Amino acid sequence: MKNIILIIAFFIIATSFSHGKSFKAVVRTENNRATEEMVELEDLVSDSSFDGKYFKIVKGKSDEAIKFDADADLVFRAATSYYHLSLARNYFVNKVKSEYVSQFEKMIIRIEHSNQFSELGHFAHDNLDPQFNNALTVPGGKGLASRGVKPWGTEIWFRSKKKIHISDLNTNGLANQEFKVLMRGFRNQIHMQSLQRFLAGAVTVLVSGSTRSDPFSTDNLIRTVGSSLIMEFGYQFIDPITKATSRKWYWLDTALIPEIIYHEYAHAALSDSLVLSHSTAIIEGMADFFAGQIAGSPKLAKHIKKYNTFNGKNAKRKQDYVIQFEMSEYANTDFVFGLLWEIKNILGEEKGEAFMFDLRKRLTTNSTIRGQLIDGILKTCDAVCDHPFVDKIRILTALNIKGI
Amino acid sequence: MRLILVSILMMAFSVQAQETVPSFKNVREGKSFYSKFIHNYAVKRTLKKTTRAEILAIYQEALKKQDPKKLCAYDLNNEITTSLKNSSTDIDLKGFIYVVRQENEIDDVVAKILLTAHKVKTTPFMNKDEDDIIPPSNNEKTKSALDLIASFDKRFAQRACFDEAYKSFYSELIKIDKKIKSYQLEALNLKAFQDGRITEDLYLTLEQGRLNELEASPLSLASYQQKITTLRIQYPLRDLTEKSDFTSVKVKKMKSSRRQKLFENYTDMQIILMGNVIKKLRARLEYDAVEISGYKEGVLQETIPLDPMERFRFAIKALRKEMTLLSLNTFFNGRTPDYMDLMIASYEIGIIPASEMEVVASLEEIWNPKKTFWDKAGVWIKVFSSVATIVIPPPYGFIPALVILVIEATVGKKKQPNTNDPSVLF
Numbered sequence: 001m002k003n004i005i006l007i008i009a010f011f012i013i014a015t016s017f018s019h020g021k022s023f024k025a026v027v028r029t030e031n032n033r034a035t036e037e038m039v040e041l042e043d044l045v046s047d048s049s050f051d052g053k054y055f056k057i058v059k060g061k062s063d064e065a066i067k068f069d070a071d072a073d074l075v076f077r078a079a080t081s082y083y084h085l086s087l088a089r090n091y092f093v094n095k096v097k098s099e100y101v102s103q104f105e106k107m108i109i110r111i112e113h114s115n116q117f118s119e120l121g122h123f124a125h126d127n128l129d130p131q132f133n134n135a136l137t138v139p140g141g142k143g144l145a146s147r148g149v150k151p152w153g154t155e156i157w158f159r160s161k162k163k164i165h166i167s168d169l170n171t172n173g174l175a176n177q178e179f180k181v182l183m184r185g186f187r188n189q190i191h192m193q194s195l196q197r198f199l200a201g202a203v204t205v206l207v208s209g210s211t212r213s214d215p216f217s218t219d220n221l222i223r224t225v226g227s228s229l230i231m232e233f234g235y236q237f238i239d240p241i242t243k244a245t246s247r248k249w250y251w252l253d254t255a256l257i258p259e260i261i262y263h264e265y266a267h268a269a270l271s272d273s274l275v276l277s278h279s280t281a282i283i284e285g286m287a288d289f290f291a292g293q294i295a296g297s298p299k300l301a302k303h304i305k306k307y308n309t310f311n312g313k314n315a316k317r318k319q320d321y322v323i324q325f326e327m328s329e330y331a332n333t334d335f336v337f338g339l340l341w342e343i344k345n346i347l348g349e350e351k352g353e354a355f356m357f358d359l360r361k362r363l364t365t366n367s368t369i370r371g372q373l374i375d376g377i378l379k380t381c382d383a384v385c386d387h388p389f390v391d392k393i394r395i396l397t398a399l400n401i402k403g404i
Numbered sequence: 405m406r407l408i409l410v411s412i413l414m415m416a417f418s419v420q421a422q423e424t425v426p427s428f429k430n431v432r433e434g435k436s437f438y439s440k441f442i443h444n445y446a447v448k449r450t451l452k453k454t455t456r457a458e459i460l461a462i463y464q465e466a467l468k469k470q471d472p473k474k475l476c477a478y479d480l481n482n483e484i485t486t487s488l489k490n491s492s493t494d495i496d497l498k499g500f501i502y503v504v505r506q507e508n509e510i511d512d513v514v515a516k517i518l519l520t521a522h523k524v525k526t527t528p529f530m531n532k533d534e535d536d537i538i539p540p541s542n543n544e545k546t547k548s549a550l551d552l553i554a555s556f557d558k559r560f561a562q563r564a565c566f567d568e569a570y571k572s573f574y575s576e577l578i579k580i581d582k583k584i585k586s587y588q589l590e591a592l593n594l595k596a597f598q599d600g601r602i603t604e605d606l607y608l609t610l611e612q613g614r615l616n617e618l619e620a621s622p623l624s625l626a627s628y629q630q631k632i633t634t635l636r637i638q639y640p641l642r643d644l645t646e647k648s649d650f651t652s653v654k655v656k657k658m659k660s661s662r663r664q665k666l667f668e669n670y671t672d673m674q675i676i677l678m679g680n681v682i683k684k685l686r687a688r689l690e691y692d693a694v695e696i697s698g699y700k701e702g703v704l705q706e707t708i709p710l711d712p713m714e715r716f717r718f719a720i721k722a723l724r725k726e727m728t729l730l731s732l733n734t735f736f737n738g739r740t741p742d743y744m745d746l747m748i749a750s751y752e753i754g755i756i757p758a759s760e761m762e763v764v765a766s767l768e769e770i771w772n773p774k775k776t777f778w779d780k781a782g783v784w785i786k787v788f789s790s791v792a793t794i795v796i797p798p799p800y801g802f803i804p805a806l807v808i809l810v811i812e813a814t815v816g817k818k819k820q821p822n823t824n825d826p827s828v829l830f
Binding site for chain 2: 182185186189190193194196197200223227231321323370371374375378387389390392393394396397399400403404
């Protein structure tokens with residue numbers, strides 16, 4: 001009798017503190033398209049705000065959870081981020097069996113937060129450049145009692161979206177450079193071809209005295225010089241032409257893109273080894289990989305144009321290694337993501353996932369792709385692979401093709 | 405002490421047993437090279453007339469009767485044919501051999517030797533018109549050659565197996581006339597028979613040898629047994645159940661499997677040397693660190709550690725160098741073994757297990773990439789497009805130029821992008 005009363009009491013307490021409530025959120029369909037659907041949020045401990053067992057969604061610098069009856073757009077963002085953060089947490093706790101994640105304290109999630117991060121003061125001064133169109137995971141800090149800054153835990157910050165003209169952006173120029181090299185080849189080919197035709201015709205005229213089409217005739221000269229001029233014009237004005245024909249405005253609503261939410265949570269989940277100090281190819285690539293695993297897709301932040309005009313990432317995009325990938329400016333390219341995804345495919349879905357989670361232990365935030373990442377992959381294979389020798393050869397062969 | 409004595413006795417017995425009952429049991433090959441439809445049809449036809457058990461009993465009985473010191477495929481085939489005749493079983497020896505192979509009593513190498521012997525002995529006369537045969541000129545060379553043909557039985561065939569005897573005979577014939585052609589030997593054989601210097605049986609036998617180019621026959625049963633015995637003594641098999649289908653794959657432009665080719669072309673010593681090259685490769689692929697050290701007057705000046713991928717490419721480069729050096733080895737007489745030969749050799753002596761064969765073999769793709777259809781087609785399209793850039797007048801000349809550009813950017817893209825990368829050592 002005593003036991004029954006205890007069970008009923010526990011049930012009443014559990015149900016009263018943990019609510020399941022439905023909200024509109026951005027979700028992915030089976031075809032990886034973005035759609036808005038009603039979703040049920042798990043583990044809410046408040047019946048009036050986004051305060052859950054594991055996450056508390058707040059606006060900006062506030063410590064108060066966003067109320068369910070707040071502005072509809074804010075609730076939409078809060079619900080989407082809460083929902084996908086719960087999915088990400090479940091993945092790390094239940095699928096990857098991360099002890100570290102299961103011991104996380106309640107995480108504060110800030111949306112529409114524009115302050116920069118300060119390692120000492122938590123939030124940088126309001127006058128410093130406000131931040132938009134990105135998200136970041138910040139490491140916990142001890143606070144600064146003398147200035148009234150309280151200690152804080154690991155937090156995820158989603159910035160507001162802001163329309164920015166494309167000309168104001170510093171984009172990764174590697175793809176553009178590749179296109180320019182191709183264009184240069186085409187232009188050289190056309191010029192050489194015009195010259196060859198002209199010289200061949202001229203020699204024929206000089207040797208035999210006549211030819212069916214005189215290269216010195218006005219018509220032929222216009223054709224030959226004209227095609228070269230058109231080509232040269234196209235080549236010299238490629239940048240303004242590209243700008244004129246491409247998208248003009250850029251924005252990114254990070255709190256509404258599932259894969260960005262997974263990516264940020266993955267940073268927190270992997271922070272036992274990959275310390276959240278700065279952005280590097282390794283730390284971003286690893287977070288991308290687990291974001292892809294949670295999303296069940298090698299494509300991140302694609303097909304969601306309403307909230308994102310950024311190109312997204314694709315693990316299956318074929319690209320060769322270039323030394324620039326080691327630099328922090330190129331930390332957000334999808335090269336490492338593609339590399340890790342390919343290794344997972346070599347090892348098999350189940351094994352590959354466990355492999356990557358184990359790999360983090362052999363990496364640091366400052367690891368290089370060519371050095372510690374490959375070394376870590378080989379050592380992880382020694383520890384995890386069923387047939388280390390064979391699997392390592394498969395991996396090394398694949399990496400060799402990528403030009404590493 | 406007693407234990408040592410028992411061990412010595414057991415070893416002696418096992419050696420004795422090895423000598424008395426020869427065995428060609430398949431212990432390395434997986435799926436047979438002869439497991440194709442046409443061979444299976446021959447097996448089905450054979451099994452309609454008899455059972456597998458009966459075939460195996462006949463084979464084992466015939467094998468027991470063989471002299472282990474003088475193994476001969478022709479004698480073994482004869483013994484089997486006689487037994488089949490005695491048991492009134494009218495079956496084709498080919499089907500019989502396929503069944504024995506299916507039962508793993510023999511491997512593909514032995515199967516091929518027996519099938520070749522069967523083919524030689526069942527080759528009929530060509531029945532050529534005598535007028536079509538150019539008679540040999542009447543000179544000293546012809547006389548000596550005819551004397552040699554007449555002495556075939558006494559000089560060569562008495563103690564040796566037919567294939568070995570024919571090879572010895574042919575090497576003597578070459579000494580008489582270096583440039584002797586098959587049609588000349590045909591005429592000599594006919595003359596020897598017409599002159600009554602050889603019997604019709606011997607005439608047929610010599611013709612069978614000539615028609616099947618037995619002088620170039622790469623492997624006899626005795627030499628295979630000798631090779632395999634040496635290899636097994638030096639490199640005892642660790643896992644008797646290990647078998648690989650990789651060895652049974654047909655070699656391009658040859659009528660042999662990879663393993664058959666190995667034993668037909670290389671001696672036991674060569675196989676060991678080849679296997680050791682792969683042993684080194686395997687060890688290098690497992691290295692945790694590789695460094696380049698620079699010395700001056702014996703004092704270390706600097707050490708450059710290699711990145712993991714540089715270590716991998718170093719292992720491949722070292723392999724390729726050793727493959728080249730192998731051909732300079734006196735044991736190889738300038739013969740250059742290919743990577744696949746090395747792979748099979750390493751499997752034969754147990755360096756690479758069956759489960760790793762495919763993957764280690766795939767390393768060849770790094771320095772010898774397969775050409776796809778578009779790789780080959782791309783070369784031709786580029787040639788025609790280059791001509792078209794001159795022939796087609798402006799402004800349409802951009803079309804072939806564009807085609808060339810697309811080919812260079814896609815098909816012609818290097819499969820090893822790091823070949824000329826200045827940021828790596830290897």
